[in-house]
Amino acid sequence: MAAALETAAGALLTVFDAARERTISRLSGAQLRAVMVVERHDGINLRRLARLLDMLLSSASRLCDRLVAAGMLEREPGRSDRREISLHLTPEAERLLAELRADRRQRLAVILAGMTPEGRAALLAGIREFDEVARLRYAPEPPTAEAPAGAGAGPGDWAARAAGWPPGEPSMGRTA
Template identity: 50%
Template sequence: MTSSHGRGPRTADVSSAVEAAAEALTALWDRTQRTPKTRVSPSQMQALAIVERHGQINLNGLAAELDAIPSSASRLCDRLQAAGLLTRAASVHNRREVMLALTRDGRALLAEVGRNRRQALALILGDMSPAGREALLTGLAEFNAAAHDATSWERRA
């Protein structure tokens, strides 16, 4: 598993391990977003998280962050509004602009999902050795720093 240069694991081996871990984390994310109260799709959960991050966002901004066309984002918001998780209101600056915000139930759902995720992660991390958790923390910090400039990997891909 070491590289031909003897400097640690081969990039291909690390890439495979990261991919497997990402798949496990994605599965955990999917399982923990399902709550007894409300089931929302991954794209709906993503939309709620985007609105939460911004506090308020207009429909076009949400569509851009979802990488969706505005009509698709609008239909997604229709479902979230019908579920009582999202509100729409005219902007105070431009009455033709629709602003989106979370309802109390929307904020509660995201908080519950966050708690579920942290609890599941704590159980998994508790099964790791202290040295493994420390190595993971160090590796994730380096990974985040390297990935911070998202365009760097896109230029080289």
């Protein structure tokens, strides 16, 4: 069953990859993941971003430098500690993510239109159940001292811990 699912899911991943390649040609995969994490955790600090991306702090800092230079992220001094920065998306990054999602949805709609209504309903029910079970199995990390309560790993971050999926990539149950 797992092998059959892996094969079948390949088509979904191909659709997502094609949309990403067409829409986000200005960003690397790592940059896109960072932008998506900042979107989910607005105001995140660099240390937590590095942890969610499974990167060294210095690598995450360089990645953010490139995203700031590209006009995708803004840095803001921390409210309690001016040495700490918080990260926010720019309007350009928000437009880019909206374009990516619109392209994904359009590509999915074309494929879904070729399916029977029963097949579409079964697919959605199965993916929702899969997402629910995976969220329970790979529950978000508990908040740390640098992350306030309720700001643990976001929905979809379980996927990063399950089967080595890239951190920050959305789960199937999200609208990313």
